[in-house]
Amino acid sequence: MSNANGKVAVVTGSSRGIGAAIAERLASDGFTVIINYAGGATEAEALAGKIEQGGGRAVTAQADVSDAAAVARMFDMADAAFGGVDVLVNNAGIMRLTSVADTDDATFDSQIAINLKGTFNTLREAARRLRNGGRIVNLSSSQAGLLHPTYGIYAATKAAVEAMTHVLAKELRGRNITVNAVAPGPTATKLFLDGKPKEVIDHLTRLAPLERLGQPADVAAAVAFLAGPDGGWINGQVLRANGGII
Numbered sequence: 248m249s250n251a252n253g254k255v256a257v258v259t260g261s262s263r264g265i266g267a268a269i270a271e272r273l274a275s276d277g278f279t280v281i282i283n284y285a286g287g288a289t290e291a292e293a294l295a296g297k298i299e300q301g302g303g304r305a306v307t308a309q310a311d312v313s314d315a316a317a318v319a320r321m322f323d324m325a326d327a328a329f330g331g332v333d334v335l336v337n338n339a340g341i342m343r344l345t346s347v348a349d350t351d352d353a354t355f356d357s358q359i360a361i362n363l364k365g366t367f368n369t370l371r372e373a374a375r376r377l378r379n380g381g382r383i384v385n386l387s388s389s390q391a392g393l394l395h396p397t398y399g400i401y402a403a404t405k406a407a408v409e410a411m412t413h414v415l416a417k418e419l420r421g422r423n424i425t426v427n428a429v430a431p432g433p434t435a436t437k438l439f440l441d442g443k444p445k446e447v448i449d450h451l452t453r454l455a456p457l458e459r460l461g462q463p464a465d466v467a468a469a470v471a472f473l474a475g476p477d478g479g480w481i482n483g484q485v486l487r488a489n490g491g492i493i
């Protein structure tokens with residue numbers, strides 16, 4: 248590991264799953280990483296310790312992304328500790344699968360609050376504060392294209408995230424900041440695996456021509472490309488990292 252690039256990356260929802268893999272990957276690429284989480288303090292601290300032990304640099308930051316004031320405080324902390332932020336990865340998200348007919352208000356509202364308002368909250372701070380030359384990567388989902396039954400509300404939040412990605416890329420003209428989205432397919436994390444019968448997991452695993460589930464590190468590699476030097480000419484795009492499922 249090296250801290251060669253000296254840049255600072257905020258990764259929301261990085262106490263576990265895809266976000267944790269992104270934090271680890273960016274740390275090994277030389278970023279100082281801010282590991283954001285809402286509830287999983289123990290996991291976030293463990294990950295920060297692992298990164299530090301490996302020679303990387305990481306701190307944790309508790310903030311529920313749906314809380315605009317908490318998000319602003321997290322960016323204040325980053326400014327105070329590191330002098331600014333270069334990369335924002337909007338990874339925090341939840342998924343609740345129900346048909347439109349069976350979705351109650353709380354289920355709808357929670358996905359809007361975290362996936363959509365949460366992404367907006369961090370994008371607004373980043374649009375105001377990110378250092379010139381920075382990068383923003385939003386996590387969408389291949390379900391924004393697959394549109395399977397029961398994914399309606401979740402896919403709608405991710406379609407909205409993709410729309411903000413395209414608009415913000417244009418709004419940041421003149422600051423040399425790119426804004427892209429990575430849209431994973433089925434990936435082996437708690438979000439995907441919890442509550443699904445084995446037959447459903449097996450079916451979704453076989454759908455992609457590469458015939459396996461994505462691993463968090465597969466998605467982290469796509470994010471690292473967009474956040475790193477080789478991704479500099481990619482702007483306003485959605486990269487579906489999914490083994491070819493769509």
Ligand SMILES: NC(=O)c1ccc[n+]([C@@H]2O[C@H](COP(=O)([O-])OP(=O)(O)OC[C@H]3O[C@@H](n4cnc5c(N)ncnc54)[C@H](OP(=O)(O)O)[C@@H]3O)[C@@H](O)[C@H]2O)c1
Pocket residue numbers: 259260261262263264265266283284285286287288310311312313337338339340341342361365386387388389430431432433434435436437438439
């Ligand atoms: N796994 C897939 O198949 C898949 C496919 C396509 C897209 N995605 C997207 O990829 C992203 C990561 O998903 P994952 O599969 O890694 O999920 P996961 O394993 O459930 O992890 C979600 C992370 O988000 C954090 N989080 C949840 N609510 C939060 C909030 N309000 N504020 C801050 N952090 C919060 C969680 O931390 P705490 O619980 O500690 O707060 C956790 O670290 C999501 O945006 C998801 O929609 C996943």
